[in-house]
Amino acid sequence: MKKLICIILVICTFAALSACGPAANEQSAVFKPALDTAASCSITVAGSYDNFEALEAEFDRFNEFYPNVKLSYVKLDDYNNTLVTALKGNDKPNIFFSYAWMIGNEKYKDVFALAEDLSDPKLGLDLKCIRSGLINRDAEGHVMMVPVFSRTYGMLVNNDLFKKENLKVPTNLTELLSVCREFKNKGYKNPMMGYSVKSSSCLMNTVAYPIFLATLSKNSEALQNANKLDPSAGEYMKPALEAVKKLIDNGCVDLSECDKIEDNYTKVILRFFEGDVPMMICTGDTVSGTKKREKQSEAFTNAPFDYTFSPIAATEEGGYFIDSPSVEFSVNTSCNDLDMTNEFIRFLIRKDELNNMASVKRLVTPTSDLSFDSVYAPFGSVPSERIISPEVLGITDPLTVQIRLASFYVGKGEMTIDEAAAKYGTLE
Helix, strand or coil, rough: CCHHHHHHHHHHHHHHHHHHHHHHHHHHCCCCCCCCCCEEEEEEECCCCCCCHHHHHHHHHCCCCCCCCCEEECCCCCHHHHHHHHHHCCCCEEEEEEEHCCCHHHHHHHHHHHHHCCHHHHHHHHHHCCCCCCCCCCCCCCCCEEEEEECCEEEEEHHHHHHHHHHHHCCCCCHHHHHHHHHCCCCCCCCCCCCCCCCCCHHHHHHHHHHHHHHHHCCHHHHHHHHHCHHHHHHHHHHHHHHHHHHCCCCCCCCCCCCCCCCCCCCHHHHEEEEEEECCEEHHHHCHHHHHCCCCHHHHHHHHCCCCECCCCCCCCCEECEEEEEEEEEEEEECCCCHHHHHHHHHHHCCHHHHHHHHHHEEEECCCCCCCCCHHHHHHHHCCCHHHHHHHHHHCHHHHHHHHHHHHHHHCCCCCCHHHCCCCCCCC
16 A cells, blocks of 8 residues: 555656646747737848748748738848948838947947847847857947857768768867878868868868867967957967868868869859768858758759768867857847837747747757757767857957968968968958
């Protein structure tokens, strides 16, 4: 009888926990309208994307609560130069794309003068659902933009080629160099590819940028000097530039083949889908276009293969996960129907909605649960000490430009490492 009573108590306890646990979680995730659901108005989101199906899906979900609210997305031509004018015009958008590199830039002073402080408790945004390293706060602690996607740097990996040649995806620099040699010995002319024609290309920078940030993260004075474009900070670029040169010198990258790729996005993806490239260096923004272009590639349609996006193991300790915002939203305080605009933002900045958008767009979710699309799975195993948030470090856009240019010139053989380091702050 005692045993029977104990068993019954245990069952009741588990039943109670099962009933309370999920219900509590579901309750916290449920969106409850705060305004009149019969309200009628129009909300426009302005951005630089040609189209935004992932956001339009969220419009439909929001309309389940507010059926009379018309939401639309518009692309602004020459976005960076026309944004200020649009925000003050007759058809001013309610919400607009914003980027961390705009902060501190005099050109965008008027943009942030119109941006709402999204950390205001009155708005009720669940900013805690977003990884803290992605949230950019100004000197007063205000949040003028909130990330809806994040990005990182790495390489697309053709896993089927690795299996075919009985090789493993490299986890450190020694393994990377060895794998490249093995692929070359097996007839693969260019083990690692990427767009490399212009200085805006991400081939060399995707290798160098994470290493440079890691170096600066260990030295606060060096970081300050680098942000101020002090020439002395050029010394701290050298480990990153040496990694770039090592990959070039060891034949991991054939620049003559890379130069045949015409852009950093569609052409990179379609070249990778040809199926003969073991590793394609790119950013997460490029990866976002892979799913849509699988059907556009005749080669991939005829011979599909398994692929993932992995860190580039360009150091002996392994690769890095640079956890950085990709697209952020700001609210225009001068827009019409500001209350309903804030209601939509409150609806959107929730774990489920952000994860849904990331899944549709195939970008990394900014939420704290790191629920990756399977293509991003390799980044899920990067240890915390190798995850770097540029926003937390305080990395500025001029610094980013300098390492991008330096890695390009060194990678292309137009400068030595010492020459590039000596010109830090003046590279253009």
